[in-house]
Amino acid sequence: MEKLRDSSIIKALCYILIPILLLIFIASIFDVIITTEYGEINEDPSKTYIETESFGRNYIASIFSNVSYITQKKLDNAILYNSRYVQIEGNDIQNNIFYDDTTSYNSSVYDFVRYIIKDKETENIYTNIKSNDYYKEMEEIKNQEIYWNYADNNISTNIETINNDNARYIISSYYIADELDNFEIYSYLDKVAFNSSISFSVQQVVYNMFKENPNAPMYTIPISAILLIAIIIYLVWAIGHTKESSKIELNGIDKLSYEILSILVFFVIGILISIVIGSIESRMPQKISVSIFIVSYVGIYASSMLWFTTTIKRIKAKKFWHSFLVYKIYSFIKRLIKKSYNKITDKTDISKTVIVLYIAFLLVQAILFSLSGSFLETLLIIVFWIWVLFKLLEYTKKISNINEALKNIYEGNPNVHLNEEEQKGVLKQMSKYINDIAGGFTNAIEQSLKSERLKTELITNVSHDIKTPLTSIINYVDLLKKEEINNAKIEQYIAILDKKSQRLKKLIEDLVEASKVSSGNVKLNIENININELLKQTIGEFEDKFEKKNLKIDLELPNEDVIIQADSRYMYRIIENLFSNITKYAMEGTRVYIELKNINGIQIEMKNISKDKLNISSEELMQRFVRGDKSRYTEGSGLGLSIAKSLVELQGGEFLIEIDGDLFKVTIKW
Amino acid sequence: MYNILVVDDDKEIVNAIEIYLKTEGYNIIKAYNGKEALKLLSENEIHLVILDIMMPEKDGLETLEEIRKTKAVPVILLSAKSEDYDKISGLNTGADDYVTKPFNPLELIARVNSNIRRYVEFGNIKEKRNEKVLKSGQLEINDETKKVTVDGKEIKLTATEYNILKFLLQNKGKVYSIEQIYENVWNEESYAAENIIAVHIRHIREKIEINPKEPKYLKVIWGIGYKIEDI
Numbered sequence: 001m002e003k004l005r006d007s008s009i010i011k012a013l014c015y016i017l018i019p020i021l022l023l024i025f026i027a028s029i030f031d032v033i034i035t036t037e038y039g040e041i042n043e044d045p046s047k048t049y050i051e052t053e054s055f056g057r058n059y060i061a062s063i064f065s066n067v068s069y070i071t072q073k074k075l076d077n078a079i080l081y082n083s084r085y086v087q088i089e090g091n092d093i094q095n096n097i098f099y100d101d102t103t104s105y106n107s108s109v110y111d112f113v114r115y116i117i118k119d120k121e122t123e124n125i126y127t128n129i130k131s132n133d134y135y136k137e138m139e140e141i142k143n144q145e146i147y148w149n150y151a152d153n154n155i156s157t158n159i160e161t162i163n164n165d166n167a168r169y170i171i172s173s174y175y176i177a178d179e180l181d182n183f184e185i186y187s188y189l190d191k192v193a194f195n196s197s198i199s200f201s202v203q204q205v206v207y208n209m210f211k212e213n214p215n216a217p218m219y220t221i222p223i224s225a226i227l228l229i230a231i232i233i234y235l236v237w238a239i240g241h242t243k244e245s246s247k248i249e250l251n252g253i254d255k256l257s258y259e260i261l262s263i264l265v266f267f268v269i270g271i272l273i274s275i276v277i278g279s280i281e282s283r284m285p286q287k288i289s290v291s292i293f294i295v296s297y298v299g300i301y302a303s304s305m306l307w308f309t310t311t312i313k314r315i316k317a318k319k320f321w322h323s324f325l326v327y328k329i330y331s332f333i334k335r336l337i338k339k340s341y342n343k344i345t346d347k348t349d350i351s352k353t354v355i356v357l358y359i360a361f362l363l364v365q366a367i368l369f370s371l372s373g374s375f376l377e378t379l380l381i382i383v384f385w386i387w388v389l390f391k392l393l394e395y396t397k398k399i400s401n402i403n404e405a406l407k408n409i410y411e412g413n414p415n416v417h418l419n420e421e422e423q424k425g426v427l428k429q430m431s432k433y434i435n436d437i438a439g440g441f442t443n444a445i446e447q448s449l450k451s452e453r454l455k456t457e458l459i460t461n462v463s464h465d466i467k468t469p470l471t472s473i474i475n476y477v478d479l480l481k482k483e484e485i486n487n488a489k490i491e492q493y494i495a496i497l498d499k500k501s502q503r504l505k506k507l508i509e510d511l512v513e514a515s516k517v518s519s520g521n522v523k524l525n526i527e528n529i530n531i532n533e534l535l536k537q538t539i540g541e542f543e544d545k546f547e548k549k550n551l552k553i554d555l556e557l558p559n560e561d562v563i564i565q566a567d568s569r570y571m572y573r574i575i576e577n578l579f580s581n582i583t584k585y586a587m588e589g590t591r592v593y594i595e596l597k598n599i600n601g602i603q604i605e606m607k608n609i610s611k612d613k614l615n616i617s618s619e620e621l622m623q624r625f626v627r628g629d630k631s632r633y634t635e636g637s638g639l640g641l642s643i644a645k646s647l648v649e650l651q652g653g654e655f656l657i658e659i660d661g662d663l664f665k666v667t668i669k670w
Numbered sequence: 671m672y673n674i675l676v677v678d679d680d681k682e683i684v685n686a687i688e689i690y691l692k693t694e695g696y697n698i699i700k701a702y703n704g705k706e707a708l709k710l711l712s713e714n715e716i717h718l719v720i721l722d723i724m725m726p727e728k729d730g731l732e733t734l735e736e737i738r739k740t741k742a743v744p745v746i747l748l749s750a751k752s753e754d755y756d757k758i759s760g761l762n763t764g765a766d767d768y769v770t771k772p773f774n775p776l777e778l779i780a781r782v783n784s785n786i787r788r789y790v791e792f793g794n795i796k797e798k799r800n801e802k803v804l805k806s807g808q809l810e811i812n813d814e815t816k817k818v819t820v821d822g823k824e825i826k827l828t829a830t831e832y833n834i835l836k837f838l839l840q841n842k843g844k845v846y847s848i849e850q851i852y853e854n855v856w857n858e859e860s861y862a863a864e865n866i867i868a869v870h871i872r873h874i875r876e877k878i879e880i881n882p883k884e885p886k887y888l889k890v891i892w893g894i895g896y897k898i899e900d901i
Contacts, residue, residue, distance in 0.1 A: 460753075464724065467750035468680055471772040475686035478775055505772050509752070529893030536848050537892060540868020555865075572892035 006243045014231045019301045021231070025224040028217040031206045046195050050146060056161030059148065060170045062113040063187055066100070070117065070126055071179050085126060100128035112194040115187040116141070137186075144188035151184040240313040248317040254310050257325035265307040272296040272303075350426050361388065398427050405434050414441030452519035459515045463508050470508070474501050510639040517646040524567045524651065531562040531596055531604065538575045539594075545583045546592070551608075556595040562602055564670055566651045574647050577640035578606055578666055585664070587611035602670040610662045618657035672786055673714055675699045677707040677733070678722035678748065683771075687720060690775050691782060704728025708736055716743055718786055720778075723749035723760070731763050738764040744785040748773065780880040784808070784821045804839040807901030809878060809887045811836055820878050820887075830855075831874050834867070835898075838888070843900035845891055871896055 004010065049055050085098035116138055117126040131137045141147050148157040148167075155164055162170065171180065194200070210216050240248035253261070279292040314320045321327050344356050368384060371377040405416045416438040418431035477497045485491055516522055539546075539553060546553055582592055586608040593607040622641050641657070648655040654669040674696045678684045681702065688698040699714060701707040703725050711719070719737065723730035734745055744766040749756065752770040760768050767781050788808060802813045808821045816832060818825045827835065833855045838846065846854070848867045853859065871890070875882040889897055 464750040467771045468683070471750070472680065472682040472686065474772045475683070475690075475775060479686065479689060512752075527894075530847070531893065533847050533895065534893035536865040537868045537890060539865055540870075541872055543869045543872070566893070568892045568894060572890075 002241075005238045005241045008242065011235070011238060014235055015305060018228065018231060018305070019297070021224045021228050022301075024220055025228065027206050027209055028220040028224065030202060031210055031217045032221070034203055034206065046191070046200050049200075050189070051160065053161050056159055056166070057170060059113060059159065059187075059189070060162055060167060063115055063117075063148070063185060064171060066115065066126065067117060067180075067183060067185070070119065074119075096122070096124045097134065098124060098126045099130070100126070112190045113187055114190050115185065118184040118186075120182050120184060138184075141186045141188050145191055146189040148187045149185060150180075151186075153181065235309075236312055239309055240316050248313060250313060250317055250319065250323075253306065254313050254317075255323070256310075257328070258311075258314065258320070258323045259325055261310065262307065265303045268303045269300050272299045353425060395427075398423060402427065402430055402434060405438070409434070409438055409441065414438045414445070453521060456515045456519050456521045460512055463512045466508055467505075470501065470504060473497075474505065477501055507639075510643065514639045514643050514646070517643050517650065520650060522570070522650065524570065526565050526567060528563050529566045529568055529571055531564060531602065532557050533561075534571055534575060535594060535596060535604075538572065538579060541576070542579045542583065545579075549583055549586065550589045551582070551586055552591045554591055554593045556593075558596060558598050560598070562596060562598045564602060570647045570651065574644045574668070577644040581640055582606070582608050585610055585612065587662075604666075604668040606666045608664055610664050614659050614662065614664065616659075618659050621657060621659075622655075671695070671697050672717040672790065673697050673699055674782065675701060675707060675710055675714075675716045675719045677701045677704070677719065677725070677730070679703060679725045680722075683722075686775075687778070690779055694779055694783070696782070696786075704730065704733035704736075707733055711737065711741065711743075717790055718782060719743055719745045720748055720782070721745055721765075723747060723751060723756075731760065734760075734763050734765060744789045746778075746781055746785065748778075774881075777881050784880060787821045787823075804836065806839060806842045806887060806898050809839070809898075811839060818878070825877050827874065827877060831870055831877075834870055835874055835878075835888075838896065838898040842898040845895045845897040847895040851896065 085100060088097045088099050114129050115127060116129060116134055118124075118138075119126070125134050127134065129137060141149060142156070146159060148159055148162060149155070155162075155167055157163055157167075242249070273296070276293055276296045279289045311320075314323050341356065344352065364384060365381075368377065368381045371380070402418065405418055408414070408416050414437075416434065418435055420428055420431045420435065423431050477494060480494050481498065485494075535555065535557065539555065586592060587610065590609040593605070595605045597603040597605070622645050645655040648668055652670070654667075656667040656669070658665040658667070674691055676684050676687050676691075676698055677700075678687075679702050684700050684702070688700065691698055699710055699716070701710050705727050707719070707721070708728075710716075721730045721734060725733075728736075730747060730749065734747070737743065737745060745764065746767040746769060747760045747765045748769050748771060749760070750771040757768045766785055769778055769781060804811050804813065809819075811818045811832070813836065818827055818832065818835065834851060837851065837855050848865065851867050871888065872882070875885050875888050875890075878887055879885045887899055887901070889899055891897065
């Protein structure tokens with residue numbers, strides 16, 4: 001497809017085909033018109049025409065227009081000065097001879113009629129034939145192929161349609177019947193000129209073209225028309241595309257101003273057309289007029305094609321309007337105004353801009369008012385006012401956009417971007433500053449997220465390195481335990497090693513988890529969780545541990561299911577951590593209250609009595625990991641609460657701890 | 671006598687594993703990197719491989735890939751990497767089991783036994799077609815004899831535990847809440863007392879699973895219910 005489009009050979013072929021097809025099309029149309037007008041076309045089309053009544057009428061008319069002209073002049077007693085006749089002198093015959101000088105004014109049948117009109121009264125001879133002996137000429141006219149003579153009330157002719165009665169009837173319409181006896185008329189048809197007249201020439205060409213196949217136009221008209229349309233559509237599609245460049249490139253003539261080029265082209269075409277018409281009217285020899293016609297046809301075709309091609313190219317390159325001289329002038333003036341406006345106004349000093357705009361407003365207003373009066377001017381003023389209001393509103397809209405962006409940043413949402421290109425002057429600068437600030441914030445947030453991620457990665461990697469030696473410690477302590485050592489002290493030491501190495505293991509695991517959770521570096525798998533079920537399940541898991549510490553669980557659940565959207569495993573981790581704390585730190589033999597409420601939001605409450613005195617605030621309890629508090633628990637890592645809090649917050653909940661004397665209370669809210 | 675190839679760049683860990691597994695009656699072949707392991711594997715008849723992941727020369731996953739090109743021998747990955755992501759990529763590469771460091775020796779032994787039994791003994795026994803036998807993977811219950819086995823080892827369950835397990839196994843792959851299990855097993859409306867189901871389930875897990883905290887068969891879906899994995 002692209003090859004077809006880019007090929008210059010196909011395009012050249014098209015340019016050659018168009019004029020040929022056009023000629024064939026026009027000739028075919030002619031053929032159809034002539035055939036419907038005159039029936040069949042003959043080899044000698046003029047002969048057919050001569051037999052028509054219309055020809056006869058015209059023939060008579062061409063003679064009697066002269067006769068009536070002469071009669072008129074005679075009646076007026078005017079001498080034939082300032083008329084179409086010129087007197088020829090120096091003939092051996094005594095008659096006055098007047099020569100018709102106007103032969104080339106018309107191009108109708110009239111001009112092919114050669115005549116000699118003799119006024120019997122004055123012996124004057126009126127003619128459009130040049131001759132030395134007019135009497136001899138009168139005699140010999142009878143020998144012409146087509147002649148018409150009138151003398152002594154007698155018509156002698158070989159034209160059927162204007163023989164006698166017929167002719168008299170036509171002549172009578174010239175109101176000169178009385179005068180007719182005063183004239184002798186001799187006339188013949190100049191067959192050579194008549195045949196070479198343009199109409200018959202064309203007819204003859206067309207006849208020769210379709211001589212072999214008279215039905216051909218039935219095919220040639222639609223085929224040439226379709227081909228022409230197809231070629232033009234192809235050209236419209238393909239013009240401008242070349243193998244060398246994927247873009248439509250304008251060069252040479254395409255860069256000329258469009259209206260100047262158009263005027264030039266139509267001027268050339270106009271001249272060529274008038275040359276053709278002139279050559280036809282001046283009745284040059286057929287060969288010369290045909291060659292003039294061909295040259296002009298090629299010229300007209302070439303210039304209109306040039307114009308067509310460059311128009312299409314300009315439209316396709318989207319530079320049609322830009323190539324107008326008017327546009328160039330317009331954009332030059334626009335640039336000039338803009339430049340001087342920018343020079344006067346200052347980006348940092350808004351007051352200057354305002355003053356310039358205000359003066360401009362007043363000026364335009366003054367000009368519009370000075371036009372004064374009519375409906376159109378009043379309308380113009382109103383349009384101007386509306387335009388100014390529209391501009392002001394547009395400006396206000398831009399300012400409120402900037403305000404909106406600032407508000408977003410202020411509220412901690414720095415994902416703001418203002419389109420600087422749409423703005424001008426001070427607003428543009430403001431937009432740029434705001435974009436830079438927003439970008440800075442976004443960067444800072446991204447940086448801190450990245451460093452959190454790196455921290456978590458570091459902790460994870462370090463934990464791998466710690467776990468390997470720890471594996472050996474735990475394993476060999478375990479092996480030691482299995483040895484038979486009959487020494488109570490060593491057994492006690494081993495028990496301590498065992499306990500502490502297990503605690504170290506737990507610490508490392510919690511450390512990794514806490515760092516991941518607190519940096520939000522976890523993937524949540526959200527689904528519908530039934531809290532009733534979760535609490536029952538977890539209590540089931542801890543049942544033996546509670547029993548061991550003799551803790552009584554008082555579970556209070558609402559009758560209906562309480563469903564939240566959360567990650568199943570992390571929800572278990574939260575409850576597990578809290579229960580695990582209870583088994584570690586609750587006073588043995590006390591009651592533990594676990595309550596689920598679903599009034600004004602979902603709420604899980606856990607209350608227990610601490611076995612140790614809680615001389616630490618709830619904030620400190622939860623921030624141990626972050627702050628590296630010195631006080632240590634005997635069991636566990638002390639990270640459980642911190643992990644639980646982070647997990648609750650990650651899933652959109654609220655985690656609260658209350659300490660009231662020995663009462664330890666955890667509340668989770670959604 | 672089964673041969674177990676233990677591969678870890680930490681000699682003390684290899685030695686400790688050797689001590690534990692020798693008492694179970696296995697013969698241990700030791701390697702300290704992936705290349706060595708592959709060589710030993712081609713020279714000896716090996717029934718199980720314990721493979722560390724982070725090793726010099728050729729790491730555990732690359733070694734595992736090489737092994738899987740030719741051999742179907744069970745491989746237990748042993749690694750300090752404990753992320754879900756690590757476990758999944760290990761199992762996807764072709765490991766049969768995954769144990770994290772520091773490991774519980776008893777758990778490791780149990781997993782070795784289970785894999786060996788499955789590979790050596792069960793691989794040869796033709797499956798008996800029995801309508802009364804319910805199974806998922808290596809967990810089987812025979813409803814005629816009321817016998818429960820995992821990896822061919824008999825498990826003692828109480829009547830309640832047996833009924834719960836049977837119900838879940840009959841509907842393996844489906845998740846049931848505590849209430850649903852109660853209603854189906856006891857055939858009556860549940861009351862507040864039903865949370866003993868959670869306790870029963872924990873007991874079943876402790877009996878049939880090697881590590882009850884990371885169950886293979888009886889999975890806990892927290893806040894939703896329980897199910898037997900359809901393996």
